[in-house]
Structure formats: C-alpha cells, structure tokens
Amino acid sequence: MSGRVVTSLTNPTVKAVRALHLRKAREETGLFVAEGLKIVTEAVELGHAPRILLYGREAADHPLLRAALRSAADAGGEAIEVTRDILAKISRRDNPQAVVGVFAQSFTAxxxxxxxxxxxxxxxxxxxxxxxxxxxxxxxxxxxxxxxxxxxxxxxxxxxxxxxxxxxxxxxxxxxxxxxxxxxxxxxxxxxxxxxxxxxxxxxxxxxxxxxxxxxxxxxxxxxxxxxxxxxxxxxxxxxxxxxxxxxxxxxxxxxxxxxxxx
The missing domain is CATH 3.40.1280.10 (SPOUT methyltransferase, trefoil knot domain)
Structure with a gap:
C-alpha cells in the first residue's frame, strides 16, 4: 500500500490532523497524534493500527513504514504522502519527524x-x-x-x-x-x-x-x-x-x- 500525495495545507485530512493539537478535537474524535516512525512502529507491534498515516517521501521505502502502511490498510485507515512543510505544520516543529500517525485513544475502566x-x-x-x-x-x-x-x-x-x-x-x-x-x-x-x-x-x-x-x-x-x-x-x-x-x-x-x- 502506498498513499496518495497531498501538498496542500487546506486538505481536509491534514486540517483534521492539525486540529488534534486541541483537547476539544481529541475529545470529540477520540483520536490523537503520535509522531515518529519508532512510536508508530511500537503502536503497530502492540496491535494499534493507524487510522491515518502521513509520511514524507524520504521515509516511503523504509520497511517499518511499509509494515505500518499494511497495518493501516488492513484496518481501513488512510495513508497520505505529504510535504515536509505539512509535517512541520502538523508537528509545530521546524525539524519534524518524517512519519505521523493518528490513533484511537484507549482508556481502561x-x-x-x-x-x-x-x-x-x-x-x-x-x-x-x-x-x-x-x-x-x-x-x-x-x-x-x-x-x-x-x-x-x-x-x-x-x-x-x-x-x-x-x-x-x-x-x-x-x-x-x-x-x-x-x-x-x-x-x-x-x-x-x-x-x-x-x-x-x-x-x-x-x-x-x-x-x-x-x-x-x-x-x-x-x-x-x-x-x-x-x-x-x-x-x-x-x-x-x-x-x-x-x-x-x-x-x-x-x-x-x-x-x-x-x-
């Protein structure tokens, strides 16, 4: 599985992921952002499939990303290749991670x-x-x-x-x-x-x-x-x-x- 390419900050999925910096958006959607291939891989290995996976071109061929992409596809998730500028805006960092995942929150009673x-x-x-x-x-x-x-x-x-x-x-x-x-x-x-x-x-x-x-x-x-x-x-x-x-x-x-x- 490979994702479609998005270059616009006004893309609805990109805007929705950016909104998850706000507690209100996280509470309304039950979702959250996890940055970095290491953390995304941890999630996948523990059985948490990404709902949305955004990644830069430089990470596209990494075997761990390919595994995360398969996990997202199997769970009906969405994968998008994005620009570095989009990754920087999502993470609010000048030097962003090359992979960002969106996952479902989990609380135990x-x-x-x-x-x-x-x-x-x-x-x-x-x-x-x-x-x-x-x-x-x-x-x-x-x-x-x-x-x-x-x-x-x-x-x-x-x-x-x-x-x-x-x-x-x-x-x-x-x-x-x-x-x-x-x-x-x-x-x-x-x-x-x-x-x-x-x-x-x-x-x-x-x-x-x-x-x-x-x-x-x-x-x-x-x-x-x-x-x-x-x-x-x-x-x-x-x-x-x-x-x-x-x-x-x-x-x-x-x-x-x-x-x-x-x-």
Whole structure:
C-alpha cells in the first residue's frame, strides 16, 4: 500500500490532523497524534493500527513504514504522502519527524483492573504537566507497572506533549480515568498497600512496608497530596532532600517511589 500525495495545507485530512493539537478535537474524535516512525512502529507491534498515516517521501521505502502502511490498510485507515512543510505544520516543529500517525485513544475502566496482575501500580492526583505525565507513563512501562490511574481533573495523556514524552509507552500502559469519589471507593478493596509521597511525612520511603501489589499515590506538582488522598494511604513517606532543593520533579519522584516499591 502506498498513499496518495497531498501538498496542500487546506486538505481536509491534514486540517483534521492539525486540529488534534486541541483537547476539544481529541475529545470529540477520540483520536490523537503520535509522531515518529519508532512510536508508530511500537503502536503497530502492540496491535494499534493507524487510522491515518502521513509520511514524507524520504521515509516511503523504509520497511517499518511499509509494515505500518499494511497495518493501516488492513484496518481501513488512510495513508497520505505529504510535504515536509505539512509535517512541520502538523508537528509545530521546524525539524519534524518524517512519519505521523493518528490513533484511537484507549482508556481502561477502573473496575477492569486486576490488582494481582502486577507488583506495582501508579495513581496520580490532578497531575497538571503533560511532560511529567508522559514521562511517568514511560517509567511505568519500564518498571513493569500494571497501569496508571488518573484521579480527578488531570492533564490529557493523549496531548501531543504527553505522547512525545512517553516515547511509545502510551501504547503499552493501561490508562484509567476516575474521579476522587470513585477512586476512594475502589481503593477500599485494594489487596496490597497504598503508599503516598508526602512532604510532611516522617517515614523514609526506603523504610516503608511495600505490600504487593503496591499502589504508589502521587499528588500534583503544586500542592502534592491533599488531606483526603493522604488519608487514603496505608502509609505516607518522604524522599529526603539533602541539598537546597526542597522537592523533586513529579516524574522523578514517581520513578524513585516506583523502583522502591518494585525492589
């Protein structure tokens, strides 16, 4: 399969893909953009066929792109060869990737999670920064976590910035959305320990009793865990600060907690 050639920025498909930078468009369509042949290949290998595949002429003969084109064709997707200018406009970068894929978003229901299927899980309360969220999804994948639960009003895991930061792990890690009340009710039956990171805690994170499966609960970048979330934890811990900095970046702190929980 090879795509038709499009050179105009006013092409309806190109305009629709560009619109996916907006959260409203992503929510209305249930679609998102993933940039780069590596990430598109990850998606295809994990069973996610592109709904739309845009690529530059320089990538047309790459065997991995040919595989992605076959995947799109088998799923009834659309493939288009486009100019570098179009790729730059879609990615909003002067040096764009040569391949851009559009995929369906995927969320897992809270009730569908099987706690015993992994030693560690991550819950994030009102995370705001898409770069942090994407990095945490990548960390969850690397550490073998069962999934990431987004509690309350969080940034969009399918924003372009978040997807870029996942480096392809967006396709490998189950993502759940839940409001605070539903999460707290569901958490009551959690079979392992729920460990929260809290600046005011006194217990060192390395001394915590991580009973598997462990749920690592992290607060947002500004306020941390609010009282009702901290109270839902079996134990609250701190990561010691030895220098002048009084806290860690959320994605770094989450990585520290996850690897402690899976040690």
């Amino acid at each position: 809270l009730e569908a999670l099987v706690a015993a299927s992994a030693d560690c899980w991550i819950a994030l309360h009102r995370v705001r920064d898409p770069g942090n969220l994407g990095t945490i999804l990548r960390t969850a994948d690397a550490a073998g976590c069962g999934g990431v639960i987004l509690v309350g009003e969080c940034c969009d895991p399918y924003s372009v910035e978040a997807v870029r930061a996942t480096m392809g792990s967006i396709f490998a890690v189950p993502i759940v959305k839940a409001d605070e009340a539903d999460f707290l009710n569901w958490r009551a039956a959690w079979p392992g320990s729920v460990v929260g990171a809290l600046l005011s805690a006194t217990l060192d994170y390395r001394a915590a009793p991580y009973v598997k499966p462990t749920m690592v609960l992290m607060g947002n970048e500004q306020q941390g865990l609010p009282p009702q979330m901290a109270a839902a934890c079996d134990v609250n811990v701190k990561i010691p600060m030895r220098g002048r900095a009084d806290s860690l970046n959320l994605s770094v702190a989450t990585g520290v907690m996850v690897y402690a929980a899976t040690a």
